[in-house]
Amino acid sequence: METLTRSELLFDVDTIREEFPILKRMVKGKPLVYLDNAATTQKPLAVIEGLTRYYSEYNANIHRGIHSLAEEATAAFEASRDAVKEFIGAAHREEIIFTRGATEAINLVAYTWARKQVGAGDEILVSGMEHHSNIVPWQIIAEENGAKVIPIPVLEDGTLDMEAFQRLLTEKTKLVAIVHASNSLGTINPVKYIAAQAHATGAKVLVDGSQSAVHLPIDVQDIDCDFFVFSGHKVYGPTGSGALYGKKALLEAMPVFHGGGEMIKEVSFEKTTYNDLPYKYEAGTPNIADTVALKFALDFVKEIGKEKIHQYEQGLLAYATDALEQVKGLRIIGKAPAKTSVISFVVEGVHPQDLGILLDNKGIAVRTGHHCTQPLMDRFGIPGTTRASFALYTTYAEIDALVAGLERSIKTLL
Amino acid sequence: MTARPRIEELEEEIVENFSLFDSWDEKYEYIIDLGKKLPPLEDEHKKDENKVRGCQSTVWLVAAYKDGLVEFKADSDAVIVKGLISMLIQVLSGHTPEEIIQAKLGFIDRIGMTTHLAQTRSNGLAAMVKQMKNFALAFKLQNESAKH
Ligand SMILES: Cc1ncc(COP(=O)(O)O)c(C=O)c1O
Numbered sequence: 001m002e003t004l005t006r007s008e009l010l011f012d013v014d015t016i017r018e019e020f021p022i023l024k025r026m027v028k029g030k031p032l033v034y035l036d037n038a039a040t041t042q043k044p045l046a047v048i049e050g051l052t053r054y055y056s057e058y059n060a061n062i063h064r065g066i067h068s069l070a071e072e073a074t075a076a077f078e079a080s081r082d083a084v085k086e087f088i089g090a091a092h093r094e095e096i097i098f099t100r101g102a103t104e105a106i107n108l109v110a111y112t113w114a115r116k117q118v119g120a121g122d123e124i125l126v127s128g129m130e131h132h133s134n135i136v137p138w139q140i141i142a143e144e145n146g147a148k149v150i151p152i153p154v155l156e157d158g159t160l161d162m163e164a165f166q167r168l169l170t171e172k173t174k175l176v177a178i179v180h181a182s183n184s185l186g187t188i189n190p191v192k193y194i195a196a197q198a199h200a201t202g203a204k205v206l207v208d209g210s211q212s213a214v215h216l217p218i219d220v221q222d223i224d225c226d227f228f229v230f231s232g233h234k235v236y237g238p239t240g241s242g243a244l245y246g247k248k249a250l251l252e253a254m255p256v257f258h259g260g261g262e263m264i265k266e267v268s269f270e271k272t273t274y275n276d277l278p279y280k281y282e283a284g285t286p287n288i289a290d291t292v293a294l295k296f297a298l299d300f301v302k303e304i305g306k307e308k309i310h311q312y313e314q315g316l317l318a319y320a321t322d323a324l325e326q327v328k329g330l331r332i333i334g335k336a337p338a339k340t341s342v343i344s345f346v347v348e349g350v351h352p353q354d355l356g357i358l359l360d361n362k363g364i365a366v367r368t369g370h371h372c373t374q375p376l377m378d379r380f381g382i383p384g385t386t387r388a389s390f391a392l393y394t395t396y397a398e399i400d401a402l403v404a405g406l407e408r409s410i411k412t413l414l
Numbered sequence: 415m416t417a418r419p420r421i422e423e424l425e426e427e428i429v430e431n432f433s434l435f436d437s438w439d440e441k442y443e444y445i446i447d448l449g450k451k452l453p454p455l456e457d458e459h460k461k462d463e464n465k466v467r468g469c470q471s472t473v474w475l476v477a478a479y480k481d482g483l484v485e486f487k488a489d490s491d492a493v494i495v496k497g498l499i500s501m502l503i504q505v506l507s508g509h510t511p512e513e514i515i516q517a518k519l520g521f522i523d524r525i526g527m528t529t530h531l532a533q534t535r536s537n538g539l540a541a542m543v544k545q546m547k548n549f550a551l552a553f554k555l556q557n558e559s560a561k562h
Pocket residue numbers: 038039100101102103104131133134179181182183208210211231372
């Protein structure tokens with residue numbers, strides 16, 4: 001008998017929702033409407049049960065044990081590396097370094113590569129829509145080394161000022177660190193083009209894929225970025241999992257980060273030698289369980305199909321954009337032609353925090369505030385926004401609930 | 415001297431008001447109404463040094479000490495927080511520093527607004543209470559050093 005894989009079936013959101021137990025929850029006596037997916041996504045049964053299975057059946061420390069459990073745990077951990085490699089289109093499995101998430105991955109690059117390669121008078125180009133995670137690590141190194149962190153301005157529609165980018169990209173630029181998709185605006189940046197331009201002047205490129213990994217097909221070889229980072233918890237995986245991708249030659253040449261077990265070849269008081277990639281950057285016992293379960297999340301996404309997910313989410317985005325624009329006094333911040341399913345908005349005369357509280361009271365979870373992108377909020381002259389972000393389990397009915405909830409909340413507040 | 419209502423009595427009044435509401439919607443509508451009615455703080459007071467650190471909304475708080483009693487005035491750019499502040503002022507204003515320092519403010523819990531005190535809410539209410547008590551403490555210390 002031939003069975004259909006999930007991707008051959010039509011995209012059925014009701015079936016998908018069945019895989020996410022938390023979506024059945026009630027909040028304040030109302031069914032949960034979870035629209036804070038850009039902060040973190042909910043987890044499917046495959047991940048939840050996978051974690052339990054790991055701890056119930058094959059928990060062991062990895063890479064060193066000779067016993068069966070250690071072998072099984074190591075195999076599962078390394079299988080996750082293969083899954084990540086495939087998920088982002090890397091050429092080699094050693095190019096995948098497991099981290100706690102995007103933040104740790106960026107810091108790894110900052111404290112190893114940048115600390116050595118970005119010197120006095122050098123410049124790191126970021127964008128004006130970066131998450132603080134892709135600003136502060138560079139500032140720390142820049143301050144230490146006498147370098148500068150320079151933002152590429154953001155235009156009124158939430159796209160990057162590409163003319164300014166061309167202007168700012170000079171011989172001094174050692175690194176362009178850019179967000180693939182903005183967590184606050186949804187804007188998808190032309191990272192492939194940016195990488196090509198940056199490489200032409202000799203700069204390296206780091207792409208922050210925190211928001212893109214879950215929504216877009218990723219091919220790091222096609223983008224041709226030198227580094228790519230993402231967090232597992234934003235791709236339906238566990239918190240504390242994530243990865244740094246780096247081109248092999250670069251990772252090989254870079255100095256080590258944390259010292260400890262696992263990252264060494266041989267240790268003596270005379271001379272310590274370091275392990276090969278990827279272990280060179282994975283000191284100490286890693287977050288085995290969550291990294292193992294990351295694969296279950298990526299498999300889940302793969303089985304449904306990124307293209308299909310993207311198509312569905314773009315439908316939600318268009319529908320929600322239309323509906324929200326009908327709300328009196330509401331202004332969407334970020335109207336780039338290419339967006340992930342994220343909508344930030346402000347409402348005339350209404351503080352986002354008040355909206356957030358009243359929506360929560362209706363069981364609707366949105367994010368309010370600056371979304372860790374304060375420079376971007378300053379750019380738009382606002383203290384923060386209300387942000388609704390959709391995932392593959394978001395329904396059109398939930399968007400209707402959001403719009404109705406907003407209408408009523410605004411009426412109460414004004 | 416006319417008898418001043420005790421802090422607990424003022425808290426009790428608020429709790430009684432809230433007991434009339436059946437739903438959270440009504441509670442919030444009431445708080446929002448309080449927020450709208452709280453007289454705005456004069457612009458000269460809306461400066462950085464009067465800001466109470468809160469993550470999302472801005473709260474300004476000033477205190478005056480007269481005839482042994484502390485008077486608070488405050489404002490916020492968010493109306494729900496302003497409503498919550500209005501209740502705090504209603505309860506704490508017009509009391510001695512000692513009374514303010516001792517206040518348990520159990521009414522916040524009893525009207526179901528404890529979540530707004532939680533750190534996670536980052537809306538400055540917890541910081542607000544702390545700041546009010548800090549003012550009271552400062553006035554108390556001022557008093558004591560004046561006596562010596
Ligand atoms: C664009 C972007 N970069 C970086 C991060 C940091 O991710 P994490 O906190 O998982 O390390 C986030 C998460 O909010 C993000 O949205």
